[in-house]
Amino acid sequence: MSYDELKNLLEQDPFLKHVGIKVRSIKKGECEVEAELRQELTRFGGMMNGGAIATLADAAGGCAVLSHYMDRNEVTVDLEITYMRPITEGPAVAHGKVLKAGKSLAYVIVEVKDGKGDLAAFCKGTYFLFEGVKP
Amino acid sequence: MSYDELKNLLEQDPFLKHVGIKVRSIKKGECEVEAELRQELTRFGGMMNGGAIATLADAAGGCAVLSHYMDRNEVTVDLEITYMRPITEGPAVAHGKVLKAGKSLAYVIVEVKDGKGDLAAFCKGTYFLFEGVKP
Amino acid sequence: MSYDELKNLLEQDPFLKHVGIKVRSIKKGECEVEAELRQELTRFGGMMNGGAIATLADAAGGCAVLSHYMDRNEVTVDLEITYMRPITEGPAVAHGKVLKAGKSLAYVIVEVKDGKGDLAAFCKGTYFLFEGVKP
Amino acid sequence: MSYDELKNLLEQDPFLKHVGIKVRSIKKGECEVEAELRQELTRFGGMMNGGAIATLADAAGGCAVLSHYMDRNEVTVDLEITYMRPITEGPAVAHGKVLKAGKSLAYVIVEVKDGKGDLAAFCKGTYFLFEGVKP
Secondary structure: OOHHHHHHHHHOOHHHHHHOEEEEEEEOOEEEEEEOOOHHHEOOOOOEOHHHHHHHHHHHHHHHHHHHHOOEEEEEEEEEEEEOOOOOOOOEEEEEEEEEEOOOEEEEEEEEEOOOOOEEEEEEEEEEEEEOOOO | OOHHHHHHHHHHOHHHHHHOEEEEEEEOOEEEEEEOOOHHHEOOOOOEOHHHHHHHHHHHHHHHHHHHHOOEEEEEEEEEEEEOOOOOOOOEEEEEEEEEEOOOEEEEEEEEEOOOOOEEEEEEEEEEEEEOOOO | OOHHHHHHHHHOOHHHHHHOEEEEEEEOOEEEEEEOOOHHHEOOOOOEOHHHHHHHHHHHHHHHHHHHHOOEEEEEEEEEEEEOOOOOOOOEEEEEEEEEEOOOEEEEEEEEEOOOOOEEEEEEEEEEEEEOOOO | OOHHHHHHHHHOOHHHHHHOEEEEEEEOOEEEEEEOOOHHHEOOOOOEOHHHHHHHHHHHHHHHHHHHHOOEEEEEEEEEEEEOOOOOOOOEEEEEEEEEEOOOEEEEEEEEEOOOOOEEEEEEEEEEEEEOOOO
16 A cells, blocks of 8 residues: 555545545654644634544544554554644644554554644554554 | 533534534533444444544533533543444444532543443543633 | 462562552452552652552552453553542552453553542553463 | 752652652753662563653653743643553653643643663643642
8 A cells, every 4th residue: 555545545534534634744654634624623612623633633643553554454542632722723733653663552642733833732642453454 | 501501502513513413411410422323423444433432522521511510611621532342333322420520620531332332432531611601 | 360369469569569559359350459648658748649649540450450361461551540639648549440351452440539538530541461370 | 949949859759759760850841850770660570660650750741840830839630651662771761841831731741761762651741730839
């Protein structure tokens, strides 16, 4: 699977498509994804909903893991997200990075920035790997 | 605000509506929400996407917090979710419960079960409270 | 290995011994441990140090996992602890319980109560299992 | 309070002293602490106990927060630690860094490295601030 195929695969994932997540860039162990702040991603007050932010962060984290191995599939084990600043201006951009890629577990961190480039959320994730060419 | 008004408020929240989250029940410090496993909430393999599960869990947690105070607004500070079992059958049901409600912080736990009633995810959340009659 | 042997093993663990952790009870998938609030476990202000509480919680969680399998060894993958109330009166008691015990991962929750029986901290942990009769 | 006074304060904290934690360096919003891998900090197998690592990480995180404000006191709200590699060679070194310092909450990340400089654990923490010149 090439990075282009990985990008397509992610953007065709049903829920990620429903949220409107696009892949900005992929390199080995790193992935950047984004979402425009459309009205349907907001919560009361007009800021981005925390669940939408978690979805974006998990997409970046999972993609970073997939891009490291390229021939494994993964499921999220743990996702821990801290919300530091409301996102009131898009696009929201999440940058995921593999901290360690083991035999059965991979560990990532994800930074989520708002449209002004300010750090809005920080996320730590643990992913379990299994066989399967396609995610 | 009554529990019915809180239920309506949550179900009209733009992102929760986009995901299709409904409120099953509310009592002081507890809230149960659900989502049908529609195709657009899935990931590859047909199971529910982890971001959709996090959204459901955060909705249950936030609602539990709001139902405890009824006259405060909240934002999520930290959300930590562990995925234990893929959700392949809906509806997914999240039950949030306040563990402690302080002056500025409230702490909740959330259990997410699949359509068979099996525990699929467990979540812990910390919420920051501020003034504002409506969430 | 019997529960008594497991209890001895834990109480002889060098760091747990250094902190003064005792096992109160063990049953399959559950374990309760305690620590007196000796002066060397405190932080400024006289309350129990957060690291000491995390140690107690991890001991309860790890013990619960070991008691479920009895013939596997474990290492902690993720430990997430929320501190809700300062512990100013001992003994601090941590009750760990397995939520799900899988083939390679086990998931636990731990409640930590102070000497008055009030919930002081709540913890969620993920443990990785491997072969080895003794922990 | 000067950085030297902060260093002394931390090293005189009863539990941190019991664990043998020393402050390596402090600058605004960052702090590095260490602990030798003495036998009493180990678990079965000779590696550093996870509770000792959490204590080290929390010390680095709390110190980073204190060094940012210098006139506030803090308590840990949430501490989430991921263990990626066993620490079998000391000293263990934890580097804490403030990601965002708000009015009532501060957010930190902490990297813990083993004696060879390899990343062994990664930690995310949320701290609540309150008045009080001394921690």
